[in-house]
Amino acid sequence: MMNKRKSDDPRKYREYIKQETHWVWGKRYQFSVVEQKGSPVVDLQTKKLILRIGADTDIATRSHFLKQWYRNQLRAAAYELVGKWETRLQVKAASVFVRAMDDVWGSCNPQKRTIRLNAALVHKSPDCLEYIIVHELAHLIEQGNDHSLTAVLHNALPNWEAVRDHLNQSTLTY
Numbered sequence: 001m002m003n004k005r006k007s008d009d010p011r012k013y014r015e016y017i018k019q020e021t022h023w024v025w026g027k028r029y030q031f032s033v034v035e036q037k038g039s040p041v042v043d044l045q046t047k048k049l050i051l052r053i054g055a056d057t058d059i060a061t062r063s064h065f066l067k068q069w070y071r072n073q074l075r076a077a078a079y080e081l082v083g084k085w086e087t088r089l090q091v092k093a094a095s096v097f098v099r100a101m102d103d104v105w106g107s108c109n110p111q112k113r114t115i116r117l118n119a120a121l122v123h124k125s126p127d128c129l130e131y132i133i134v135h136e137l138a139h140l141i142e143q144g145n146d147h148s149l150t151a152v153l154h155n156a157l158p159n160w161e162a163v164r165d166h167l168n169q170s171t172l173t174y
């Protein structure tokens with residue numbers, strides 16, 4: 001389990017889409033909505049994140065579509081990294097889920113061999129996602145958060161403590 005500090009200011013559904021700044025993989029983007037016909041798309045440019053969506057859609061629909069896009073980004077990156085680290089650590093997870101979670105960045109159920117990843121990891125730099133994946137996969141080898149686990153982490157990701165500290169200081173919510 002990798003704990004995450006709770007935010008003092010949980011963002012509400014409606015506020016989420018109105019924010020001008022969005023973070024994607026640790027980089028800052030200016031967010032805007034462009035109303036246009038056709039299927040909605042999310043257009044990620046160098047400095048801009050643009051949701052192109054029909055003028056007749058309400059804010060809940062827009063927010064839902066954007067969140068779905070974020071989750072798809074996270075899933076695609078996570079599945080690739082899980083595959084890479086399953087091979088290196090010689091473990092296998094039965095399933096990997098992406099969930100909005102208030103309290104943890106990731107968790108592992110060693111009995112069911114399932115891993116849950118916080119959907120908000122898509123906002124953090126990719127090394128954060130990688131660290132959480134390695135941490136949770138390592139729980140399939142070592143269940144406690146003690147020195148046997150840290151030995152696995154040291155061996156796998158020599159800079160893991162810096163990444164963990166960065167995540168612990170973060171109050172970002174999804």
Ligand SMILES: [Zn+2]
Binds near residue numbers: 002144
């Ligand atoms: Zn843990």
